[in-house]
Amino acid sequence: MATPPSELRELQNLFYQAIVPHAQQASPQIAKLPVQTSIDQLATQIRSQDNLGFEQGLAAYQGSVMGKLTRALEEIYPVCCRLVGPEFFAAMSRVYVRQHPSRSPDLGDYGSQLPSFLEQFEPAAALPYLPDVARLEWSWHRAFNAMDQPGLDFQALGSIPQEQWGQIRFELPHSSVLLASRYPIHRIWQANQPDNAESAQVNLDQAGAQLLIWRDRLETRIDLPNEADWQLLQAFAAGHPFGEICAQFLDQEPTLDVATRLPVWVQRGWIAGFLIEDMDD
Amino acid sequence: MGTVVTSKMAPRPSPRIQGVGIGLRSQHYAHLLTHQPDVPWLEALSDNYLGGGLPIHHLEQIRAIYPLTLHGVGLSLGSVDPINRDYLNRLKTLADRIEPAHISDHLCWSSVQGDYFNDLAPLPYTEAVLDYVADRILQVQEFLGCRILIENLSPYLQFRHNSLTEWDFIATLVNKADCDLLLDINNVYVNAVNHGFDPLDYLHAIPPERVKEIHLAGYEDQGGFLFDTHGYPVQAGVWQLYQVALEQFGPVPTLIEWDTDIPTFEVLMAEAKKASGYWPRD
Known part of the structure; x- marks a missing residue:
């Protein structure tokens, strides 16, 4: 050199x-x-x-x-x-x-x-909403340009024996960001898109926003998860094992049967991959 | 590495480009994909396609119709910073996916201690700097597995250190680094006016076998000096110099570059047609 x-x-x-x-x-x-x-x-x-x-x-x-x-x-x-x-x-x-x-x-x-x-x-x-609008725009920009990610490997997932399911750590898409704001930033964002055909009036007293910003293949998306999904998204994003997450959501009110949500999430593309410690060794 | 590399690098194997191409800009994706206008090749700006999603998807669609070259601004070949391996990896991934006719960047530097100013700064033209830059180009080529093209700048400041002219520096460098040259005729012209030399001295010093692409663009007269803005049609003096270059270097693939106030595709086609008019008739 x-x-x-x-x-x-x-x-x-x-x-x-x-x-x-x-x-x-x-x-x-x-x-x-x-x-x-x-x-x-x-x-x-x-x-x-x-x-x-x-x-x-x-x-x-x-x-x-x-x-x-x-x-x-x-x-x-x-x-x-x-x-x-x-x-x-x-x-x-x-x-x-x-x-x-x-x-x-x-x-x-x-x-x-x-x-x-x-x-x-x-x-x-x-x-006062400007910083959060900027967070939304940055997340959108990063998701738009994120490296392509192969879809969930169903074959590899199917090969995991049932007794190990609890150890699986499911991964959200690499492009994804969870963004919460006191302000309806998704409405502000939408009203200020060049192709917006709806009213440009946004009532700032409306509820805030809990957003999942990510890219589904070529489409950059802003999804609005419901409260249960929002909490579950946070748990997945934190990288906890599936068994722990299931137990956590059975203990809390209202209870959530995570196992029934998972197929819905997979279909939406919210689950992009998984890790399991035994397989990594 | 670098100085111990003795094997001669091959140019990229495929595909060949010829004739007058146009710089690919996102404004024209839809036109290109819908109407497939008769353009022999396009040059994509590498830095716009280092991620995934729609940009690279569009580029792959365009690649299925037109031969492409990749032109970048981020290698910072003359910087004292180490070569940015992350950038180089991303560039190689892009090149493997797109298979460009060739890859080019500039004879410049753009970072200090990892701080980038994302612009093209000039180098002092000395023997020591020449050896250093040649070694860096060899490293990049070794990694990419092919020769690259380096492009001459339009520097607005020249260093007192210079012991070589820009043309002697480049002529020696391309042989020493075994790289090729992307000769920007507009920049040669702009430099000749700004720094007071004869552009023919410049062209005559360049080894013809190394010139693999020519750039043409429009400068802006800022009253007293010329500024390389790429936002105007090619100017008369540059066309004259282009004619001389074609006589000296033969029919080298040529590109119309337009980066600011980008016009309709038809305007770019008209510039390309004008450039083709300077080519010798078969």
Whole structure:
């Protein structure tokens, strides 16, 4: 493995800090300089050019990086953008970008912290449901782009002897997210889809939402499980063995016969796989 | 690894592309699948298909009709960061599934200590940097099992360190790394104007046998300098340079790239037809 030339390391650190406004918050390994100092130092490393000055070249990169990251947020969070308006969203995105470096070559990985950022973002405080709408949009985006997953292996499941059924840990789809909110965020989301034909009025005093966001093959879905299914989904998501889950739901009120729900879930696609410890050994 | 790799890498075995292709954009999926317009090949942006679901499903449908190439921005070939193995794995998975005619990325870097700025930054052109980047390209090719194409940028800053011209750097690099070249004629033109050199010096230095694809795109005149926005028709000076390139390199597969303010497919077809007009008649 070749070692990078040391002058290349120094130059890339300097360039990054001069170009990227949030480099100050970046990895602790990066030597931090005040932005103006890094710009001044970079200027001494740049060949003067007839037609394109240092300031213009620098601004071209600064603008390009900011544009790419803010556009990524706009594409992932179109409903939030619509709720606050494009100008507000653009200004808010610039604040976010300055605080959150991108950690992946894939721009689809950028913006995971926006929901918690919005909770602290004072100018958006008048829309208390906004962070949860952002959580819904992020979950939708991740489910939409999740890697394909093969369906449940019925043959392997059928081969498990009955005395071991209690040890099976059923898995929800890899793409799935369970999201609860005090606000009817699924209605807000639906009312702000480009193809929405129904009323754009959402009564915020309506009940909140308990949502399963996931992808069924090519279709990204927002399902609304009933209360019993919601509790059961949480138990499956926590990875408990099937026997434990059955016992837990028989003890509580109202009781739920998990064994009768399971085939329904399998049919819906909510059960995507399973683990059993004996088979893994 | 890298420097001990001595076996010559083969280009990807299949399928061959020829003629003037168009950059695949999601706006045009429906048109392509419904009308199957007469385009010899399409270039997909690898970074848009690293996950599952509908995007890769559409790409597979399109792949059944048109030969494809894969063009990416995430390899960060010139970065001092280690090669991102996760990204490389995902790229290989995509390539195994799509079987592109070839895979390309840029001669640039885009990360520092794992922080990405998701843009294409220029390298200083020195012997030491050349050796380093050649080794990284060899590693990537070893992993992917085929040659890749590297594309020249339009840098807006040039380093004082440069001891080589960009064209000498590239001409030496492609031989040393045993990779191929995706020559962006628009970028050569933009650089020549911005940095004040003769674009013919650039073209004359390039080894013709390494040029496996040409990109054409539109720049934006920002008053004093040119900006490579890929949002306009190909400009007159770039067409002239394209003609010279075809004379020097032969009929190299060429791509019309358009990334911002994407027009209708018909507009792209018209640009492709215009490019074909520069090709020698049989």
